[in-house]
Amino acid sequence: NAGVTQTPKFRILKIGQSMTLQCTQDMNHNYMYWYRQDPGMGLKLIYYSVGAGITDKGEVPNGYNVSRSTTEDFPLRLELAAPSQTSVYFCASSGGDTIYEQYFGPGTRLTVT
Amino acid sequence: GENVEQHPSTLSVQEGDSAVIKCTYSDSASNYFPWYKQELGKGPQLIIDIRSNVGEKKDQRIAVTLNKTAKHFSLHITETQPEDSAVYFCAASKNNQGGKLIFGQGTELSVKP
Numbered sequence: 485n486a487g488v489t490q491t492p493k494f495r496i497l498k499i500g501q502s503m504t505l506q507c508t509q510d511m512n513h514n515y516m517y518w519y520r521q522d523p524g525m526g527l528k529l530i531y532y533s534v535g536a537g538i539t540d541k542g543e544v545p546n547g548y549n550v551s552r553s554t555t556e557d558f559p560l561r562l563e564l565a566a567p568s569q570t571s572v573y574f575c576a577s578s579g580g581d582t583i584y585e586q587y588f589g590p591g592t593r594l595t596v597t
Numbered sequence: 598g599e600n601v602e603q604h605p606s607t608l609s610v611q612e613g614d615s616a617v618i619k620c621t622y623s624d625s626a627s628n629y630f631p632w633y634k635q636e637l638g639k640g641p642q643l644i645i646d647i648r649s650n651v652g653e654k655k656d657q658r659i660a661v662t663l664n665k666t667a668k669h670f671s672l673h674i675t676e677t678q679p680e681d682s683a684v685y686f687c688a689a690s691k692n693n694q695g696g697k698l699i700f701g702q703g704t705e706l707s708v709k710p
Contacts (some may be wrong), residue, residue: 529698
């Protein structure tokens with residue numbers, strides 16, 4: 485199993501541009517999550533999904549959108565990128581016997597200038 | 598909502614010494630407390646967790662203790678080794694939250710040989 489994969493690894497955006505961060509998991513997990521990690525701030529939950537077709541906001545959803553059309557994929561969309569969205573983004577999934585053990589992807593480092 | 602505070606933000610120890618990282622949480626309904634280790638350039642990985650019906654849990658050199666009355670929990674690493682150097686995050690969660698975790702700010706542990 486590849487686990488949780490994320491693309492791209494790095495990206496530089498100009499202010500106002502849009503992009504989609506891709507996340508795929510091959511563990512048949514129902515639960516998927518998007519976090520952002522800023523220096524010294526820990527991980528903040530942006531959006532999460534408890535299954536295909538179901539998404540909900542986390543702690544810091546403003547400026548982002550998500551969709552969950554399949555169990556495997558959970559893309560994160562940034563519309564009108566702003567410098568405040570410069571961060572490292574992690575996707576995670578959980579499921580099976582324990583929905584609380586989250587498996588993280590390697591992250592996407594995004595810079596908005 | 599839940600708030601998790603983690604201390605210290607940085608910790609430096611000599612190889613072979615013990616390291617202790619502490620977290621406090623605000624929501625008395627939280628009942629699951631995991632610890633994640635994040636190595637440089639990678640996503641966090643679960644290393645140990647504890648549920649509210651248990652006061653202590655050990656796994657080789659790692660242990661976690663929970664004080665529900667005081668609403669705090671701690672990670673203890675004994676006989677530290679250079680490969681323990683990483684950023685450690687605590688988190689809290691409760692039932693019916695879709696597996697959502699609220700993370701502390703992280704502790705950068707440095708083990709000097």
